[in-house]
Amino acid sequence: MQKNNVLQLTWPEPDIARLTFDDPRKSANVLASDVLAELADCLDQLESRSGLAGLIIDSAKPGMFIAGADLREFARSFDLPTDQISQMCRHGRSLFQRLALFPGVTVAAIGGICLGGGAELAIWCDRRIMADDPKAQFGFPEVKIGLFPGWGGTARSSRIVGLGNAVELVTGGESIGPHQAFAMGLASDIVPAPQLTAAAIRLIRAEQRLQTFLADRERWRRPIDVNETELGFLGATASGYIQQQTKGKYPAPLAALNVLLEGALVDADAACELEAAGMAELFGSPVNRALVNVFFLSDRNKKDPGVASPIAPPSEIRSVTVIGAGIMGAGIAAANVRRDLPVALGDASPPALASGVAKVIEEVAYSKELKGPDPARAVRYAALLNATSSDSELAASDLVIEAVVENPDIKRKVYTRLEPQLKPNAILATNTSTIPVAELADGLARPQQFCGIHFFNPVRKMPLVEVIRGPQTSDATISAAVAYAKRIGKSPIVVHDGPGFLVNRLLLPYMNEALELLLDGVPIKQIERAAKDFGMPMGPITLYDVVGLDTAALAGRVMATAFPDRTAASPVLPALLRAGRLGQKSGAGFFKYSKGSERGEPDPAFDELLQPLLRDRVQLTDDQVESRLFLPMVLEATRVIDERIVRDVRDIDLGLIYGLGFPPFKGGLLFWVDTIGAAEVVRRLEQFSHLGTRMRPTPLLLELAASGKKFYDLAGEAPQARP
Ligand code: NAD
Numbered sequence: 122m123q124k125n126n127v128l129q130l131t132w133p134e135p136d137i138a139r140l141t142f143d144d145p146r147k148s149a150n151v152l153a154s155d156v157l158a159e160l161a162d163c164l165d166q167l168e169s170r171s172g173l174a175g176l177i178i179d180s181a182k183p184g185m186f187i188a189g190a191d192l193r194e195f196a197r198s199f200d201l202p203t204d205q206i207s208q209m210c211r212h213g214r215s216l217f218q219r220l221a222l223f224p225g226v227t228v229a230a231i232g233g234i235c236l237g238g239g240a241e242l243a244i245w246c247d248r249r250i251m252a253d254d255p256k257a258q259f260g261f262p263e264v265k266i267g268l269f270p271g272w273g274g275t276a277r278s279s280r281i282v283g284l285g286n287a288v289e290l291v292t293g294g295e296s297i298g299p300h301q302a303f304a305m306g307l308a309s310d311i312v313p314a315p316q317l318t319a320a321a322i323r324l325i326r327a328e329q330r331l332q333t334f335l336a337d338r339e340r341w342r343r344p345i346d347v348n349e350t351e352l353g354f355l356g357a358t359a360s361g362y363i364q365q366q367t368k369g370k371y372p373a374p375l376a377a378l379n380v381l382l383e384g385a386l387v388d389a390d391a392a393c394e395l396e397a398a399g400m401a402e403l404f405g406s407p408v409n410r411a412l413v414n415v416f417f418l419s420d421r422n423k424k425d426p427g428v429a430s431p432i433a434p435p436s437e438i439r440s441v442t443v444i445g446a447g448i449m450g451a452g453i454a455a456a457n458v459r460r461d462l463p464v465a466l467g468d469a470s471p472p473a474l475a476s477g478v479a480k481v482i483e484e485v486a487y488s489k490e491l492k493g494p495d496p497a498r499a500v501r502y503a504a505l506l507n508a509t510s511s512d513s514e515l516a517a518s519d520l521v522i523e524a525v526v527e528n529p530d531i532k533r534k535v536y537t538r539l540e541p542q543l544k545p546n547a548i549l550a551t552n553t554s555t556i557p558v559a560e561l562a563d564g565l566a567r568p569q570q571f572c573g574i575h576f577f578n579p580v581r582k583m584p585l586v587e588v589i590r591g592p593q594t595s596d597a598t599i600s601a602a603v604a605y606a607k608r609i610g611k612s613p614i615v616v617h618d619g620p621g622f623l624v625n626r627l628l629l630p631y632m633n634e635a636l637e638l639l640l641d642g643v644p645i646k647q648i649e650r651a652a653k654d655f656g657m658p659m660g661p662i663t664l665y666d667v668v669g670l671d672t673a674a675l676a677g678r679v680m681a682t683a684f685p686d687r688t689a690a691s692p693v694l695p696a697l698l699r700a701g702r703l704g705q706k707s708g709a710g711f712f713k714y715s716k717g718s719e720r721g722e723p724d725p726a727f728d729e730l731l732q733p734l735l736r737d738r739v740q741l742t743d744d745q746v747e748s749r750l751f752l753p754m755v756l757e758a759t760r761v762i763d764e765r766i767v768r769d770v771r772d773i774d775l776g777l778i779y780g781l782g783f784p785p786f787k788g789g790l791l792f793w794v795d796t797i798g799a800a801e802v803v804r805r806l807e808q809f810s811h812l813g814t815r816m817r818p819t820p821l822l823l824e825l826a827a828s829g830k831k832f833y834d835l836a837g838e839a840p841q842a843r844p
Pocket of ligand 1: 445468525526578
C-alpha cells in the first residue's frame, strides 16, 4: 500500500502492470511532490521485477488524466536560489526519464485532461493513446504562468512530434485534442474511452513483437535531424510571431523557443540541461509570480459561491428572458443560447428586436473551423431563441435580465409591468452600468429577488460579470445569479451597490486623468504610449473613442456627481460632442477614422478644438504620465476596499483583468502595488500633491506604507455585510 494511495498498481495481464492515478483528496490529479515520491516508489518496485512486457499509466478520474504540477508548491519555492530550481527540474525529469528506460514498453492511456507536468509524464512514455473524447486534451500551458515545461518536456516533445510542432505546442501553450495529437505523431491510437486499457495492451503486445520502441528510444536520445537553414527559418518566423503577440511583456515563450532550438542540436540529456538552466531564469521572476497570482485569482473565483455561507444549492436557471435587444441585450442573449439555455428576447421596438435577433443568430452561427456562418449551428441555436412581444412569454423564465436604455424611469416601468407576472421564485436582474441597484429596486414587490447582473461589452469577449447585491437582495438570489453566470462560461464577482459598482468606478479616475493630462498639454501620443507600455490593451484616449463619447460623458457625470472632491467634469468631452464627434461610431472623436476603419489617425481638427481649452504645457516624463494615470486608480481601489464594495481585495484584481484587460503580467492592480510597495506609491504621489484630492494618499494607503503590510494581507478580511 502506498503513502497517499494516489497510485493504484494492478495487473491487467500477468506481465503488464497498470499504474492508475486517482487522488482521493482532490477532484483533479495534480503532481505534488508527495505524488511524485509515490510514483518513484512504484517504479522502484516495478523496475526490480523481471519479465515485464509493459506498463500502462492511466487515471481513474473520468475526463481527467493529470491536470499538471502543484502550483501552490511552486509558489512556495519562488525564492529558492537558481541552482536549486535547476535541481528541482532535474529531479522531476530523472523520475519521468525512468519511463523511457523502463524494462518494457510504457504507454500513457489518456482519457481526459493531460496538461503541464501531466503532459510531460505522458511524453516520457514510449507511446500514448488517447480517448476519442473532447475532454482528452494534451497541452503545455506553462507559458501562461510565465514558464515552460521543465521536466524534459521541451527536449522530449521536439524529438517526438518534430521541432515545428513542439515550438507551436510549447510557445503557444494551447492544448490539442486526440485527432491533432494523432496527426502529429503524439498519439499512436484513438479509441473510445472504455477501450483505452484493451488498446494499450494490444499496443504493448505489438511492440513486444516489433521492438520499434527500442529503436525510437535510441533515436530520441540523439540530436534532432534538422539543418541550420531550417532551424534559422523556424527561429526567425517563430520569434517574429512571438514578439508580435507578447509585445516584449511575457519572456517565457521566447525563452522556450531558444531552449527548443538550442536543444535540437545536442543530445537529449544536454537538451534537458539547457531546459533546466532556462527554467531557473524564469522561475520566481516577477512575471511568473504575477501570472501564478492570476491563476490563483481565477481558481478562487471558480470556487467562490458568491455568499459567505451557502445554506442550500443555488436554484438552477433553466430559461432566461432578455428585455432590450440592443448591443448588450443581443450579446447577452447570444451568450445564453450558445450555452444551450433557451432565451425569450423582447424589445419595445419591433425593428430593434428584428435586428437583435439577426445579431444573435449571426454570432452563434459563427464557426471557427469554417471561419464563417455554419447553417447547421444557426438552425440548432435558432430553436432556442424566442423573439416575442408577449409579456406572458417574457415573464415565464427563471431569470429576467433587463438591458433597456440607461434610464431609471424606463427600467422601472418594465419591472412594474412584468414583476406581477413572474414565477414566484424568478429572479429579476438589471444590466445597468451606472444606476444604483437600490434606486431601481424601489417599488418592487420582491426586492430580495432583484440584483444587478452586469455584463461587459462585447459580451462575447469579456469574461467578467459583476453580480450586484442591492440592500435587500437575498443570498439565494446572489448564489443563483453566480451559478448562472458560471453556467454560461462567465467569471462572476459579487460586489455591493455603489456608483460605477467596481470596474467602472476604478476605470473612471484613470479615464478622467487622461483628460486632465491633455488639458495640461501632454500629447495624446505620450498618454497612449504610457498606458500601453504599462500593458493596457489600448490607451485611454482610444478607449474613449471606442466606448463612445456620449456614453463616456454620461458615465463621467455620474461619477462627478458622486465624487465631486476628486472628479472634475472635464470641458474636453462636451467640446467634442458639440462638434458632433462621438468617437469611432461617428468617424471622429479624439482621432479620425476613415470609412469602415476602426484604426484612429491623429486629427489636426481635434488639436484645434483642444487649443482654447489648454491650461498649461507641462513636460512630463513617461513614468510621470504612467503615475498620473494609474495611481488615481489605486487610490480609488483603497476607497472601494474601505467602503466594502468588494467582498475580498483580490476581487479588485480579477475584476480589472477580466473586465478591463488590466495586464495579467502585472498580476492585478493591487498585486502590482504590493510588488512595488505602498510606500513607493506614496512617494510617487508626492510630486502631484498640488493636484488635490485625486492624487492625495488615502488613510488605507498611508497605513500600509507605514506598516509595510501588503494589500494581499487584507485578503479574506472584508466582512460580508457593509458597516
Ligand atoms: P442600446 O441602446 O443598444 O439598446 C437598448 C434597447 O432597449 C433598444 O433596442 C431599445 O429599443 C430597447 N428599449 C428601450 N426601451 C424599452 C422598453 N421599455 N422595453 C423594451 N425595450 C426597450 O443600449 P445598450 O448599450 O445595449 O445598453 C443597455 C443597458 O446595458 C443599459 O442599461 C446600459 O447602461 C447597459 N450596459 C451597456 C454597456 C455598453 O457598453 N453598451 C455595457 C454594460 C452595460
